[in-house]
Amino acid sequence: MTPPPGYVTKGENKVSKLLKSLYGLKQASRQWFSKFSNTLLANGFHQSKADYSLFTKVIGSSFIAPLVYVADIILAKIGCSSKGISVCQRKYALEILKDCGLLGAKPAKFPMEPNLKLSRDIGVLIEDPYVYRRLNGRLIYLTITCLDLACSIKLLSQYMDKPRQPHLDAAYHVLRYLKATSSQGILFPSSSDLQPKALCNSDWARCPNSRRSVTGFCVFLGDSLISWKSKKYQIVSRSSAKVECRAMASTSCELTWITTLLNDFKVPHPPSFSPLL
Known part of the structure; x- marks a missing residue:
């Protein structure tokens, strides 16, 4: 922050005390989220341990789950029918x-x-x-x-x-x-069970520049696709077996995290699951 012209007298060393966070400063986003989260907690919301930007609240038969990333709040329109829920962009x-x-x-x-x-x-x-x-x-x-x-x-x-x-x-x-x-999206069937399962795969030495491997996984809750990822590794693997093991390890971590989220959403699910390669 630069003091306004004429404020600083030659030979003096003064500092500015920040009384309120300003947009554009490094602390602004953190202060905004701190105030936002404290307000939600004061109104009876519970903060998720798996995702600190997720808050949940149960009011009778209603369930509220706002998900906020710093200062961005997305309002999505979702289509519902007897077959399930459809999400499209x-x-x-x-x-x-x-x-x-x-x-x-x-x-x-x-x-x-x-x-x-x-x-x-x-x-x-x-x-x-x-x-x-x-x-x-x-x-x-x-x-x-x-x-x-x-x-x-x-x-x-x-x-x-x-x-x-x-x-x-x-x-x-x-x-x-x-x-x-453009009209395709994701369908969450209404008749699906709540058994978590996953599919993972890898492509050894896929990148022609760095020879790093590429891995990907899909996580399902019954027949509903709820999480997916495609990523290039940061290190070079010497064998395809190591790549497959790393892919399964990443998928297992994702399943563990999703299981914690399901507990926050009050969704009952079987206690045991195993990733499928």
């Missing part, structure tokens, strides 16, 4: 296509070429990297309901520092696939 997907001028583009049948190998050194650098970074950031938000985009967006996110033309072309291919699948 069609409006947001069409807005991305419209902004990129691809509403009239030819749809693609898959998000990315199966044998596509992107590199940091192949291709011409993009004149305006902001275009690629903004597009990739908007696509990341779509992975909330679009599991089929997780692996492709994870790969495109690795070239945010110096994007090249092949990276932008691959991102546009994802948009063409999005045009054909």
